[in-house]
Amino acid sequence: MGQETVHEQLALVRARVSGPPKPVEPAAERPVARVAVDLEPPHLDRYFDYSVPARLAENAQPGVRVRVRFAGRLVDGYLIERLEHTDFTGNLVPIERVVSPEPVLGPESLALARQVAELYGGTLADVLRLVVPPRHAKTEAEKSAEPLLGPLPPPVPEPWLAYPGGAEYLESLTRGQSARAVWTVLPNTDPAAALAAAVQATLAGGRGAVVIAATGRDVARFDAALTRALGEGRHVALTADLGPAERYRRWLALSRGRIRAVVGTAAAQFAPVADLGLVAIWDDADSGHAVRLAPYPHAREVLLLRAHQAGAGALIGGYAATAEAAHLVQRRWARPLSAARATIREHAPRVFALNEERGRDRELHPGAVAGHLPPQALRMAREALTRGPVLVQVPRSGYRPRLACAQCRETARCGHCGGPLAQPGPQQDPLCGWCGRIVTKWTCRNCFGVRFRSRATGVHRSAEELGRAIPGVAVRESNAARGVIDQVGAEPALVLATPGAEPVAAGGYAAALILDAQDMLNLPTLRAAEQALRRWLGAAALVRPAGSGGAVLLCGDGTLPAAQALLRWDPAGFARRELAERTELGYPPTARIAELTGAYPALKELLDLAELPEGAQLLGPVPAQRAGAATERMLVRCDRADGARLARALKAALGVRAARKVEEPVRLRIDPVDLA
Structure with a gap:
């Protein structure tokens, strides 16, 4: 639904010329339409009554898009219900037209939208813009394929056998029960196969499923796994980067009940799946799950509302765990689903921190622990490269993303707007991170120094330094600026990646280095430690098990709680600790x-x-x-x-x-x- 059409504008002109409009014959039955009008102001967040002209009575059904007149202008809206009478004492304005007879707003979606608006202090109109995608008339006119009603067998439980109670969880979904779990995923396993098995169990039980991931890479993995498990045509993938026609086509397949399973990014959290039996979210700590449009809902909270509303099962999974997930377990809304310690030790790599090392390194290299590329890290990388690729996680993108005065160490700032300066590449002048100005001549406001030093090192500079320190080895980068790599081979290579952009290595990485760990912990946010552990675990989970020589080196203080959780591979314990601290301090959840x-x-x-x-x-x-x-x-x-x-x-x-x-x-x- 968009702006006024040319025909509507011409109608307005004719109305002004011809005088007041003639009376409109109302519908014989239920002549009153209650409409949710697309209006932004919060004080207009309510339904408005309109009359239903007899000519529109057949198509003006609940859930369709309509055009109505409000304060003298034509606006979009959704017809909520038809009534015999209205409480309005004046004359009702008639609906101008039914945009399409396609019912796009079902009662479940409407109820969910109202709950989300209430939870986040937003308006129904704001939420409905997220619930229903823009109309594509040509796509809507296409004939839908027949629904796939053939029997679907229950899944094989192998992906869940490593988790005590995992097979029983699948059986509960197959029986249509509302099984709810917080799932701590084992490293060196395939979470996509396990999620696909959960969706298959739900479909075999006659209900639908919604799976949400934060990134397109994860959606692609889960999409492929679902295709392998379910076959072609039993699910759709919904992401924001689909074209308007294809996105609407897939959404209509769900709305019309032809398909009952969807995997997607935050754009799919409101997908109209019939007979919902499972909502699943992968890596709920990822900030990509928070919608950046008013009223700023979080996909996890939306899915929990849907599970409660539909009596559906829920699965919150990831290598890490959030305080919100720990709170669900504490309230017994969900049960923990994690492997035994012995099983974790079989799958996890050996993890240690630099400051746990004693002796020779500290004696010969005082302060090496704080260095960007400590000798111990270089030595581990050289040894691991004889056995396969080595992953290097660098927390920051760019070359030198933060600069400081070389003399007084104060942050280097732009002389025009005061924004922080960064160096985008070697032999390039610094530029301002706020106004984008290139700085050719700079003077420190504090001590009048004219030289820079790095306050932080980005992935490009790290690749340059590692290439010099370990010559003769291929160096590959995976990040948003230079392209995200999905997979690398088993041959020796240094793979530098920013958090979330780590490619999967064939056979797993021989080792992983987590550089500048303290930078992640020092972020001024409530969730800094939680996010740091999540990113570390995501990288470490790609490394071979300790029994196969896999090792992870954390370049940071190993005594901190987040580092200890990584060393022990205990994300659930860390989540419980975070929950206890936030409860004491009065913070969410x-x-x-x-x-x-x-x-x-x-x-x-x-x-x-x-x-x-x-x-x-x-x-x-x-x-x-x-x-x-x-x-x-x-x-x-x-x-x-x-x-x-x-x-x-x-x-x-x-x-x-x-x-x-x-x-x-x-x-x-x-x-x-x-x-x-």
Whole structure:
């Protein structure tokens, strides 16, 4: 649904010329249509009643797209229901037209959208833009293939036999039960095959499945595994990079019930799967699961709402575990599904940290532990290269992503806007990370120095240094700037990758180096340690088992909790620790936090209008982390049980400001993943 068509604009012109419109004959039965109008202001977040003209009575059915007149202009909407009477005392405006007789908004999707809007303090219109994709008329007119109704046998349980209770979990899905689990995945196994088996079990039980991954690479892996397990035509893959026609075609296959299984990125979390029996999310700690459009829902929370709404099973899986997943286990909403310690030792590589090493390295190279390429790391890489490829995880992209003054060590900043400077490549001048200006002449504002030093080293510079330190070996890079590699061979090579871009090696990596580990832990966010462990485990899981010589070296402080969890390969224990600390400090998931960003007068006005729950705490204001923006940030914290009341109160206050046509905007986010 888009802007006014040419025909509608011509109709407006004719109406102005011909005078007031003639009375429209209403439908004989249920002449009132309740419509969800696509309006942004929060104070208009409700249904509006319109009359149904007799000429549209047949096509004006619940769930279809309509065009209606609101405040003198034509806007889009969805017909929610048909009624015999209305509470409105005036004359109802008739529906202008039914865009298409295709019902695209079912009752389950509508109920889910309303729940998501309430949870995140957003409007129904905002959520519906995420629920229903844009219409593609030509695709909609295509004849749908017949649904695949042939029997599907239960899956083979082999991918789940390593997990106590795994086979029983599959059986529960086959019987149509709402089995819910937090799944800690073993390294050196194929999670795609296990997920495909869970989907097959659900389909064999006569129900549908939704599988969500954060990246297109993971979706491609799961898509291929589902094709192998289910055969062609029993599922679809939905990602944001599909063209509008193909995306709508696949979405319609689900909406019409022809297909009952979908795998995709966050774009698929609202996919209209009939008889939903399983929702699954891979690596729920990945920030890609958080939608970057209002009201900023998180895919994990949306799937949990769907599981509760449909009585479906749930599977939250990954090499790491989040505090949110640990909270589900603590509440007994889900059960843990992980391997025994003996099985983990069989599959995991040997992991150690540099500062655990004693003796010769420390004596000969004081401070080597803090170095970017410590001697121990180089020695391990040389030895492992005799047996196969070596993975090197570098936390930052670019060449020298952070520069400092060589004399006083202060951050090097742009003389124009004050933004941080970075060097994009060798023999290149620094540029500003905010305004993009190239800096040819620079002077430190603090000590008037004119030379730079690296405050952080990127993957390109690391590849350059390793190539010089270990000559004669192929060096490959996998990152967004130079292309992500999906797979490498078993031949010796140094493979440098940023977190999340690590390619799979044939037969596994002989070793992995995790450089600059402290940089990940030092990020100023609530989830810094959780994210660091998740990235380390993702790289270490690609390394051969210890019995086959696989080893992982963490270049950082091995005494920290996240490092200890990696050394022991205990992500579930770390998640429980994180949950306990956040509970003590009053942070999600046991509390709800609303982040408000805007000019301080606007924030104060909003909070004065809001009827916050009793006991809600105000934190701030503090300067918002935005380039050059004069904005402030405030947090409102309350108990988890009061989260819905908090969201409603802030939404109502935003509605009052919108009704007053206040210009200064305030952004509302509930439990943001990047909470600093």
